[in-house]
Amino acid sequence: MPTYIKRADGKLAVAEDAFTAVADDQDIAPGDVIVSLTRFEAEGDRLLAEGRQVGVRVESSEDVEALAYDLPRIAVVALAFPKFRDGRAYTSAALLRERYGYKGEVRAVGDVLREQAGFMVRTGFDAFEPADGATVEDLERAIHRYRHVYQRSADRRAPAFAEREV
Amino acid sequence: MYRYDTLDREILADRSAEFREQVGRRLAGDLTEDQFKPLRLMNGLYLQLHAYMLRVAIPYGSLNSTQLRKLAWLSKTYDKGYGHFTTRQNLQLHWIKLADTPDILDHLASVDMHAIQTSGNCIRNVTADPYAGATAEEIDDPRIWAEAMRQWSTLHPEFSFLPRKFKIAITAAPKDRTAAKVHDIGLAVKRARDGAMGFEVMVGGGMGRTPYVGSTIREFLPANRLFSYLEAILRVYNRHGRRDNIYKARIKILVAALGAEEFARQVEAEWDKVGTDADLPDLEIARIRGAFAGGAFETLPPRSEAFEAAKASQLAFARFVRNNVKPHKKPGYAIVEISLKGIGETPGDATAEQMDVVADLAERFGQDDIRVTHEQNLVLPHIRLDDLPAVHAALAAVGLGTPNIGLVSDIIACPGLDYCALANARAISVAQHIAERFADADRAENVGELKVKISGCINACGHHHVGHIGILGVDKKGEEYYQLTLGGSGAEDAAVGQALGPALPYERVAEAVDTLVEVYLRERKDGERFLDTFRRTGVAPFKEAVYADVH
Amino acid sequence: MKALTANRLVDGEVVFWDGGRWVERFADAKLYDDAAEAEAAEAHGKNQPKAVVDAYLIDLVESEGLWAPLSYRERIRALGPTNLNHGKQTEGGAAIAALKHAHGAARSTGRVDLIRRK
Incomplete structure (x- = not known):
């Protein structure tokens, strides 16, 4: 099981993951589950009707727009980084937060490295399954590395030009 | 600045x-x-x-x-x-x-410098007109927009892991000194009929394995909407650019695959949704604009006696002025290009001593301002005509007085196989051999504008595709061979060069360039540059001459 | 005949394996005429990530009674750039001269897809 680190109220902490990630060829586990977008489209209504929480794993090649109408019912969107170099999930996260106002958890899964944690937080991720053994302290340091940022993003952090106006 | x-x-x-x-x-x-x-x-x-x-x-x-x-x-x-x-x-x-x-x-x-995003699949250093703030041709100072883009793109959380590297160029003058049409995005500052400022947006230009001249996807983008529009372009590219093949990952491939019209439609659709939130406030643009204002120009007469006297009495200075000195927007000033293409030297190289001398000259005579051109030369953008003889003498004393800007020996060359881990063949020594053949300054001036560009591999760092004469090094069973192309241009009349014929071995390249020049001199009509003659005659006479002795 | 080369991690210097340690001069490199032995050395080289980057075998060719790398690329690595005399070639001597004069028979190292090495 990968370590699961959750960011709440601006603080990271290792947490117990209530969700079971279920691969497409596995039977649905009991309790809260994260399933693929394909499986969610086929079985989502039934899973939700069972009274459990449901998360959806979106691959980097898939469009988060497909979830637009279901987002209020989805507890977690897990955005996959097949390789850390694949930057599509940053756009997916930004769209979820900015365009669809998604308030649930946006989790980084796959090739998740501490070096990218700052970008992830800025685009709206709030949960991490680090692939490099990064600890809470490692991620905190990466997230707070820069005292200023130059551009607006989903985190609503004040960019340098706004700081300058003050 | x-x-x-x-x-x-x-x-x-x-x-x-x-x-x-x-x-x-x-x-x-x-x-x-x-x-x-x-x-x-x-x-x-x-x-x-x-x-x-x-x-x-x-x-x-x-x-x-x-x-x-x-x-x-x-x-x-x-x-x-x-x-x-x-x-x-x-x-x-x-x-x-x-x-x-x-x-x-x-x-x-x-000293407020860094190496951020000079590599990687992110938004790279923005190219701008090296004559910015000095040329009378420009509509606005492109550095203002380039600096705003530098800040916006630095450590951008959404666009630091793009499918491939991403290069933006901006020019505000009709004469394009930035190769804007072979950048991922080229911006040309324009004025609308009502005087409002904006940009023509060109996308999908590039070199490398599959060269393209960029397509205009928007004729006029209001200046205050630049950053939301850039965000829309980058977002469409980040999501839909290919990631399965490094050679097909640049935005030019996406634009070519979709067609410029469909790409533009997708960008506009995204732009509608992005809205004005992503734009930079006018106040911040004004702050940056303020930082570039200044340039304490004196009111000078347009004619300088000291300058005219030196030009009349010193042949070397007169030649330097003809080739390396360009008109300035203010009377009594000039733009000085410093050639880093001394005959037999490594194109683009400067020694520490030379850099120190240029720095001293900029401080003493040039408003503390130095530019680097994409053609691997330096520029002192604000020199008083009165000071030009002294500047020239100081440059010449450290080997920086070569009067060959835009001429055949002003060659672009990447580091090639002498340094680069990617290269297939040397570029520097080919440039040296060509320059040595045209060491006679009278002959070089007679040939006139001729842009020779050499890359040591298909990544095209030496811009060979857009050379009037382009030279690409290839590895033919371990031997260095060179493919020549003709008729390319990276300027406002951008074009991708056309292959001359089979690749030539290392020893034959300089001689072949010489032959091409001789054909041009024979064929040219009044006022034609090499490029114009080639465009009129086509490749045939050039090809015939170079391969005449190949049996 | 083959030799094992790499770039030293701490400074990027071109180095060769002499059988027991990494050395800067090609002339000091251990030469392998046994393929299995060469591959074993390469495996050992690749297993030293704190010392070197990207260890690989290069093919050699005989030149003036001495051995030289077969490809131009590897000759330039062993000598320094050809545009300025400030790489390993400054040392001079017979071994350097032999490398400089090595000609003919140059072949690719067989390392394709160099772009991926960036």
Whole structure:
């Protein structure tokens, strides 16, 4: 099981993951589950009707727009980084937060490295399954590395030009 | 020029501290090379043939004398006493030790410089007109917009892991000195009929394996909507650019696959949704504009007696003026191009001593302003005509007086197989051989404008596709061979060159260029440049002459 | 005949394996005429990530009674750049002269897809 680190109220902490990630060829586990977008489209209504929480794993090649109408019912969107170099999930996260106002958890899964944690937080991720053994302290340091940022993003952090106006 | 404030400086300091930590982890073995490589590349650090190479960013090719002196000092202290100016207006140091790089980045930060995003699949250094703020042709000072784009793109959380590298150029003059049409995005400042300022947006130009001239996807973008529009373009590219094949990952391939019209439609659809939130407030543009204002120009007569007298009495100075000195927007001033293409020298290289001299001249005579051109030369953009003889003499004394800007010996060449881990063949020595054939300055001037561009591999850092004569090094069973193309241009009349014929061996390249020039001199009509003659005659007479003796 | 080369991690210097340690001069490199032995050395080289980056075998060719790398690329790595005399070639001597004069028979190292090495 990968370590699961959750960011709440601006603080990271290792947490117990209530969700079971279920691969497409596995039977649905009991309790809260994260399933693929394909499986969610086929079985989502039934899973939700069972009274459990449901998360959806979106691959980097898939469009988060497909979830637009279901987002209020989805507890977690897990955005996959097949390789850390694949930057599509940053756009997916930004769209979820900015365009669809998604308030649930946006989790980084796959090739998740501490070096990218700052970008992830800025685009709206709030949960991490680090692939490099990064600890809470490692991620905190990466997230707070820069005292200023130059551009607006989903985190609503004040960019340098706004700081300058003050 | 733009002065960093505390915020800009703290961002650089934080970046430097981050890299120091990463280098420490690598040297301690806590990071593998595979993990470390993308991190060092994001700081412009490559491992080349002989050592590490550090690519220092020179944002929009603009330097002050303190910065140039620091580069000179770094090259003496940490390298072999010289640096290489590149076609992206950056500086490469070719003999760098990994363990020294954190200190080097600190030294750069101390003069508001860095190596951020000089590599990696992110938005790279923005190219701008090296005559910005000095030429009368320009509609606005493109550095204002380039600096705003520098800030916007620096450590951009959404666009730091694009399918491939991403290069933006901006020009505000009809004569394009930035190769805007062969950038991923080319911006040309325009004025609407009502006087409003905006940009023509060209997308999908590029070189490499599959060269394209960019397509205009918007004729007029209001200036205050630039950043939302850039966000829309980058977002469409980040999502839909190919990631399965490194050779097909640039935006040009996406634009070509979709067609420029469909690509534009997708960008406009995204732009509608992005809205004005992503635009930079007018106040911030005004702040940056203020930082570039100034330029304490004196009111001078348009004619300088000292200048005219020197021109009349000194042949070398007169030749320098004909080729290297360009008109300035203010009477009594001139733009001076400094050729880094001394005959037999390495194109784009400058020694620490030469950098120091240029820095001194900029400080003493040139409003502390130095530019780097994408053709690997330097520019002193604001020199009084009265001071030109002294500037020329000081340049000539350190081998920087070569009067060949735009001429056949003003050759662009990448480092090639002499330094680069990617290269297939040498580029520098080919440039040297060609330049030596045209060492006779009268002959070179008679030939006139002729842009020779040499790349040591298909990545096309030497811009061969857009050379009037382009030369591409290839590896033919381990031997260096060169493919010649004719008729390319990276300027406002951009075009991709056309192949001349089969590749030539190393020994035959300079001679072939000589032959091409002879054909041009024979065929040319009044006032035609090499490029014009080629466009009129086509490839046939050139091909026939070069391959005449091949049986 | 083959030799094992790499770039030293700490400074990027071109180095060769002499059988027991990494050395800067090609003339000091251990030469392998046994393929299995060469591959074993390469495996050992690749297993030293704190010392070197990207260890690989290069093919050699006989030149003036001495051995030289077969490809131009590897000759330039062993000598330094050809545009300026400030790489390993500054040392001079017979071994350097032999490398400089090595000609003919140059072949690719067999390392394709160099672009991926960036």
